[in-house]
Amino acid sequence: MLRLEDLSVRFGGLTAVNTVSLSVGSHEVVGLVGPNGAGKTTLFNAVSGLVKPSSGRILFDSADMLRTPLHRRARMGIGRTFQIPQPMHELTVRENLIVAQRFGTGAVDTRKIDEVLEFTALTDKAERHAATELALTELKALEVAKALATNPKLLLLDEVLAGLETNGKRRFMGMLKDLHEKFAVGILIIEHDIETISNLCHRVAVLNFGELIADGTPDKVFRDPEVMKSYTGASDA
């Protein structure tokens, strides 16, 4: 479904993503890991259209996305969340989803919005003001809910579990697993926690200094000494 071919993103002299080739199949869950500054979020930004790649190709359902504007990518089925939640200010939780659904799919289906609210445990907060009346777990859930409201084929989840306390993390993990089953989406997820990735993902790709250094099953990748070295910063695994 998503195929990156030799994708590079450069900011002046800095190469944030360096000739990365990676694919995510329909209904596949792929983890994207790597130390801070490895280029994970930049790669998400390139796929969702927030930054322009310097070279390489982004193919989604075989269509070249390089010239596709950001808003159209959402309509084609690419949904994303932000690491720091970005609720639409001035709107209630429900209005956030209405905007996402109306512009992401072209129509408003209130039944589907109720379903997404229930799935993300936000039904009770639907009429609350999104920017000021939600706790962090709820803001993270709203990020996922907005993306789901656009009826995505591929979800880019950027550290949705980061900053959550243990219980919240466990509940969120359960939700992510159900999400994959219920909404039949492919997922590319950035996450630091190896256990989470191992539980959730079919495959894991590792970025280090913008380069893809491993791509395979979690079992195989997390046994790779080079990966563990880059991940833990240890001189020897």
Add this chain to the structure above:
Amino acid sequence: MKMSKTGLAVIFAAYVLVPLLLGSNSYVMSLIVAAMIIGGIALAWALLGNLGGMVSFGHSAFFGVGAYVSAILTMKAGVPVLAAMLLGGAGAVAASLAMLPVLRLKGPYFALAILAYAHIFKILATEWSSVTGGSAGLASVPRFPTLMGVDLSSKTGSYLIVLSLLLVFIAAYRLIRSSHYGIALRAMHDSEDATRVVGVNSTLLKALMLFVSAFMTGVIGAFNVHYINFLEPDYAFSGLWVTLPIVAAIFGGYRTILGPLVGAVTVYLVDQLVFKNLIPSGHQLVLGALLVAMIIFSPGGLMPLLRKGSRRKHAAA
């Protein structure tokens, strides 16, 4: 669209009581019409600011272009005045097309770029003298017609026209604000990336708001030219057509629909009837001081202040 009893009463008073009670006093009627002209531009300006999130210093361009298009069409092509006014609005929309490239700019950069555009249209009106009459301008611009026995060119007739225009603008603003487009526009203020990644074409929505705002301002400009019957570039593109509406909109509350109108009527009438008598020259200074006081004590403007006051009254009752 629901209309409150107070709203209906205000509309009734505006259509019936004002002409009956004040219609014979042409000085007061001319002040009211002038205030409503400022109010119309203020409303259009606030729509762009509130929904589009853009601060424009270039609305005098739309006002001037609307005036020129309508005047030229009536004088040279024989188009009926009321139809030409709408075409004046369309002309302002066409002028705003030239401003589309600046939509990519944000904040002060947008404000300055659009101010520069306004000057281009003024230069055009001055230099293209075969059509616009150059710096001498156009005299004897056709007046409003008589419709169903009502002489629309009289002070009261003109008042009824501008009142009707404002009511249509208010209805359009309300419709846009409550639509999905309006909700998305509100969402874009502080979180443009968040709205774009869910499929909102933010540039298109902003452009649409610029068109609507330009159309409204153009129609008001066209109304004004048929009301005063002459036109010249310095007057049509004067910076006053944007500064006074900005003061009015901010004073009344630019985030509300009625705020700009209430602000315009309050600011203009108080200035002309009170301050001008007290301080014949330099009376605008008081307006500046009032605006500063309003921004300090009620940044949301007069409307939120009035609402707060009426809520307190209800709570005490």
